[in-house]
Amino acid sequence: MRAVRLTVVTAAATAATLAAVTGCTQKSDAKAGGDHVIQVTATDDKCEVSKTEFPAGHVELSIENKGSKVTEVYVLFPDDRIVSERENIGPGTKQKLTAEVKAGSYEIACKPGMKGAGVRQKVTVTGGKSVKRDARLDKAVADYRTYVEQQAEDTLPKAKTFTDAVRKGDLKAAQAAYAPSRIGWERTEPVAESFGDIDPKVDVREDGLEAGQDPKTDWTGWHRLEKALWQDKKIGSREKELAGRLDKDLKDWQERVGKAEITPTSMANGAKELLDEVATGKVTGEEERYSHTDLVDFKGNVEGAEKAYDLLKPVAAENDPALAKELDKQFAALDKLLDKYRGDKGSYEFTSYDKVGKADRKELSDAVNALAEPLSHLAAAVVVK
């Protein structure tokens, strides 16, 4: 999980990479004054665009802030998801924003003062030239989408085993079913986070609540129940109610997850984000601070990252063979290290993280860094040239 505010940022960033696809590497396409360049003049109350219709493909917004406030400019889908954005455009300065857009309706928003809905301009993108495609990457995306859907589907019955136990007031059974119910989520978390609204309902930690939110009434999801099961060791009516909420929110996830925008870049970035999750939440033992089942989440995150990598590998290995070799090596090393903490391969019963000492945590952290660093270069290796 991430803190709520961070989730929103991540969702935005992910959406931006989703839609941007490969565009940013094709800077040379956007010759000054061509069809693909749109002048945007932002003031404190206006957002003027030089044209409201342009062909699909690579577009460049040449932005000038003539207002007195720092502004930001967005290209938005009709449902307000972000295609691309440029923040912190100071008064009197110029900035560029590039995006790869398909045909359809969009809005360009200027946000003087960097808040609110901003001043909007409707724009239309027409036929134009399409984004270059690689059949292998299309297959990778399709297979990954199937994987993500399958994970969500498999999670629902496991979550129900967990929530049923909570509803029955069976503390022991609920504790046993808790970590297994989270594996599918942990494997595909960046995709779920791209929706922005589900993660804060199901996977937020108490410290992730925003100022003004009351843990008693506003904290929902797995970790709220985790605290009840391990710290308070009590299941009351509120917990039973929250079990139902969790079922419902996960069902919502399962129904929507297939519609997520997935691109090779977002897959690669998602893999890196999964390792970020491990590095910031699991290695430290923060994620599962009551149940200490961090290593189960850890394994789920790594498996999800490995899946995305495996699917992208045919292209990545061609574009950057040294990177693929290093990733193979470091995934294998981390998997091997994690195996030390479970009885047999295939089992998801891992050593309780409070039993993992400082030196062993350091070893895990080193292995995560060793993988995450090359993984951060995967996205660049799957860009369509």
Place this chain on the structure above:
Amino acid sequence: MTDTTSESANSRTTSRRSLLAMGGAGLVVGAAAAGGAVAVTRSGDEPQPVADTGGAVAFHGAHQAGIATGVQDRLHFAAFDVKTDDRDEFVQLLKDWTKAAARMTEGRVIGDGAYGGLPEAPPDDTGEALGLKPSRLTLTIGFGPSLFEKFGLADKRPEALVDLPKFPGDNLDKARSDGDLCIQACADDPQIAVHAIRNLARIGFGKVAVRWSQLGFGKTSSTTPDAQTPRNLFGFKDGTRNIAGTEREALDQHVWAGAGDGPAWMTGGSYLVARRIRMNIETWDRTSLSEQEDVFGRDKGEGAPVGKAKEHDAVFLKALKPTSHVRLAHPDSNGGIRILRRGYSFTDGTDGLGRLDAGLFFLAYQRDVRKGFIPLQRSLSRHDALNEYIQHVGSAVFAVPPGVRDSGDWWGRALFSKEA
């Protein structure tokens, strides 16, 4: 900055990015000028007198920079453990590190820079040093005893690289001690030193992992006697009699490993002892002036030894208390032993009990640890009145190889080449 970034500065309309790029291009000029000035006046082999604090120190030379070099104001010191068992991979890391180190000491970005590259990839350089001067950055590598248990190096381990014995009063934290490798980054700007370690650590992921690191905020020794002697956190001038970077003979006699001292790969190198010395700041501060001065054997204001008027007046040892720090550490009390000290004060916040977690990160270079730090510390650890106010909590020792000769050379080449 790289040519690529200068190009992008020209080809783009004015934007924050291109403004930055132009700032970067400006830096090239500054760095080149500073580097040029250094190159004209001296090579890396020569001692560096007090320099323009923004300038560049030559990376290449017979000895590594960062030892006889005039002590910079700030430190980031990192010890690493080796994570790979592939010798070729480790050698490649040493080459990559050397290249990056040379660039950073010149005030240049590493790899393809901090921006302007592929938007899908993280930039090679982390960027926080953009627009800053080289700040006399030096990067100095050392090899710890445990490195010689790897890569079939056992017979290359110098005899002088001994494991330090336990000294009375040592309370060493394993997590702040030892290491297969170390890199000492010194600069006049703390951000430059931190940037260097951060980027080298990043290049090393998968091959090495940071074991521990230490920031130092104020030099406590000087290798430039004309400059004002810095004070340690006890408020006393420290290192008045340190070996100066200009004392060529003393350096050859006490600091640089000579031909025939040990394995040939160490000739021109040195041995480094690093000790994290925690100071009991609060109890020291409650100590009367006379006791403080007795403990050191110098007066607090001028730094003059007992019975003398000026800091640099010769010490008359018998006038000092037998347990005073200066008397015990003096070469005349130790058969002429001298070491080159390069330590830094540190404050890592407070310790949870409201006490400053502060002290001296002691760094000393010498020709042979067995004839330098060990006998000195044996004496000090037993008798020094200062022990009531300090505790050694971290310790490491490293063989510091000779300098990187030119752009074709790399850190540790002589150690890792087959014929060495």
